[in-house]
Amino acid sequence: MDLHRLAHEYGGRGASMDQRVIFHEEYAKANAPARVNHLGEELLGPTLIAFGTEEQKQRFLPGIRNVTELWAQGYSEPGAGSDLANVSTTARLEGDKWVINGQKVWTSLAHVAQWAFVVARTEPGSTRHHGLSFLLVPLDQPGVTVRPIQQLTGTSEFNEVFFDDAVTDADLVVGAPGDGWKVAMGLLTFERGVSTLGQQIGFARELDGIVSVAESNGAIDDPHLRERVARARIELRVMRAHALRTLGDADPGQASVAKLLWANWHRDLGQLAMDVQGSSSLVGPDHDHAGNPSDITDPEHLELAEWQRLFLFTRADTIYGGSNEIQRNIIAERVLGLPREARP
Incomplete structure (x- = not known):
């Protein structure tokens, strides 16, 4: 099924795969705001085109396109x-x-x-x-x-x-x-599509920011920390190569590999942000390094709060959207053909 051609019939641009990659990457490079209807645009829209009735497409796709229904x-x-x-x-x-x-x-x-x-x-x-x-x-x-x-x-x-x-x-x-499982799994395939390439641009921006902090506070002089930064850059390149190589691949194993790659990388990035700051990472944005109340309009403290938020949120990366354990089960059972995990 040519979803891009069908999308054009319902008011979309009918962009090619290359054009969609360019859009997502350039949108991310511009540091544009997150789109409020991502779940409609990237998940439900393609799912309705693939599985929905003509009446459902006519009813819901215009509201998704115009962002009038979230x-x-x-x-x-x-x-x-x-x-x-x-x-x-x-x-x-x-x-x-x-x-x-x-x-x-x-x-x-x-x-x-x-x-x-x-x-x-x-x-x-x-x-x-x-x-x-x-x-x-x-x-x-x-x-x-x-x-x-x-x-x-x-x-x-x-x-x-x-x-x-x-x-x-x-x-x-x-x-x-009764076919809900088939539709739900089809939707998850769309979820892990070209938009992940834009996500990786955001990851690179976060890594650059952490390196800037390390250079300003001298943490970059630590050989072990420099090695972790270099490893993070290499792994980010690997993620991009994997995403480009598997674009359009409906194999659920590929989607699971992609989720494991970015979720673990981003979780480790949050930890790296804390380690770069050292003990100051434990201080809230409304207190100075001695634990005394401070001016939260100070750029240093606003930056500190940013990295703390990154650390805290990335704790969930390996859980939401399918935990690491579930992704590994999918790869083991559906790709490698290993025996299914025992279930009650």
């Missing part, structure tokens, strides 16, 4: 994080409506979104990846409660979402009822 991703649950097949949120068909009950967690931007694409169990008694459906659910209704999660960084882009007899129209299921 989307959230209803995958993870308290008992089904990286193990998505353990979903327990249910949906039953009553007349012309799906009635949804359950809880989603770590739902990015749900507090500002109007819609969520939700994986729910629609076949009673089904287990694992069987009996799931991919539903498009409006969030502005009495049966939906969104609660922001306070993070260590002080921000709250993640949320808990509760469905208590929430409803959506019967025809707002993408693919056939």
Whole structure:
């Protein structure tokens, strides 16, 4: 299926793979702001083009393109994080409506979104990846409660979402009822596409900033730290080469390798930022190095807060979007053909 040609039919540019790579890299090089509807543009849009009905495409793609309707991703649950097949949120068909009950967690931007694409169990008694459906659910209704999660960084882009007899129209299921696993996995393939090349530009900018701090405070004179900086640059080049080599590859193993590469690299970058600053990395932005209150408008303290936020947020990189353990299981089972991990 030529998604780029089809995207052009629905108002997109129909850009080639090369053009999309150039856009994402140049957008990142300009340090442009993060796009608020990434989940709609990069995930749901291509998924609707690949699996949706003509009516669903006509209804939702214009709002995604014009950024007039924002989307959230209803995958993870308290008992089904990286193990998505353990979903327990249910949906039953009553007349012309799906009635949804359950809880989603770590739902990015749900507090500002109007819609969520939700994986729910629609076949009673089904287990694992069987009996799931991919539903498009409006969030502005009495049966939906969104609660922001306070993070260590002080921000709250993640949320808990509760469905208590929430409803959506019967025809707002993408693919056939029961085919939700296939659609959900298709979406994850789009998630780890060309946009990761832009992500790597941001990573390079962060690394350059950390090197500048190391040069200014003398930490770069430490041979061990210089080696870590050099290794980080080399690994970033390897990530780019891997991303370019595997563009358009639908093999789930490639997506898992990419996630392992960038998640572990970025987590280590956060640790490197702390080590470059030494003991000062433990001091909050509203205190000086002796622990006394200080002026938070001082650029030095604002920079310190930036690296602390990076460190704290990167602790989650190896967990969200599929933990390291799940990615390694995918590679072992689906690529290498090793025996499946024992499950209860």
